[in-house]
Amino acid sequence: MAYFNYFPTTFYDMYGDTKNLKVKLATNILIRVRKKMNITNASYFEQYFIQDGDRADTLAHQFYDDSTLHWLIMYANYMTNPYYDWPMTYYDLDKYVAKKYPNNTNGIHHYEDEMGYIVDLPKDYNPDSQYPKIITNFLYEEELNDKKRVINIIKFEYVNTILVEFKKLI
Numbered sequence: 001m002a003y004f005n006y007f008p009t010t011f012y013d014m015y016g017d018t019k020n021l022k023v024k025l026a027t028n029i030l031i032r033v034r035k036k037m038n039i040t041n042a043s044y045f046e047q048y049f050i051q052d053g054d055r056a057d058t059l060a061h062q063f064y065d066d067s068t069l070h071w072l073i074m075y076a077n078y079m080t081n082p083y084y085d086w087p088m089t090y091y092d093l094d095k096y097v098a099k100k101y102p103n104n105t106n107g108i109h110h111y112e113d114e115m116g117y118i119v120d121l122p123k124d125y126n127p128d129s130q131y132p133k134i135i136t137n138f139l140y141e142e143e144l145n146d147k148k149r150v151i152n153i154i155k156f157e158y159v160n161t162i163l164v165e166f167k168k169l170i
């Protein structure tokens with residue numbers, strides 16, 4: 001099932017010429033049904049840890065034997081942008097951090113106490129002590145990226161029900 005095949009179409013002025021109106025039939029990609037569908041029950045999902053190299057289409061093939069259901073993986077996790085919502089590979093993360101923090105990837109981003117809260121460096125800071133913990137720019141970005149790795153996969157037995165509901169709502 002291709003995701004946009006079920007979206008309604010609308011006539012849209014593609015050119016913006018008010019004197020010579022020309023419209024084309026276009027897929028209305030602004031339709032949203034997430035809030036309408038009731039798939040919030042944890043029993044519908046299993047958790048999955050995204051590995052380097054995993055993509056939504058490969059996971060859809062792995063779990064549903066249908067790579068075109070990649071949108072269902074994204075949908076179940078409130079992801080809208082595969083470039084920013086999906087975790088980067090370690091290689092891409094390394095390049096991203098190097099670009100974001102040029103010549104300072106291992107610079108200090110912030111300090112954390114034993115509970116993981118961001119704190120200021122105390123005046124009596126002892127570099128040999130365990131806390132406050134130094135969080136480098138790379139470690140900070142890696143932790144943000146790793147938070148994206150645990151996702152929900154809709155269990156196979158619920159996929160057809162969700163697809164039927166999606167088609168009805170869209």
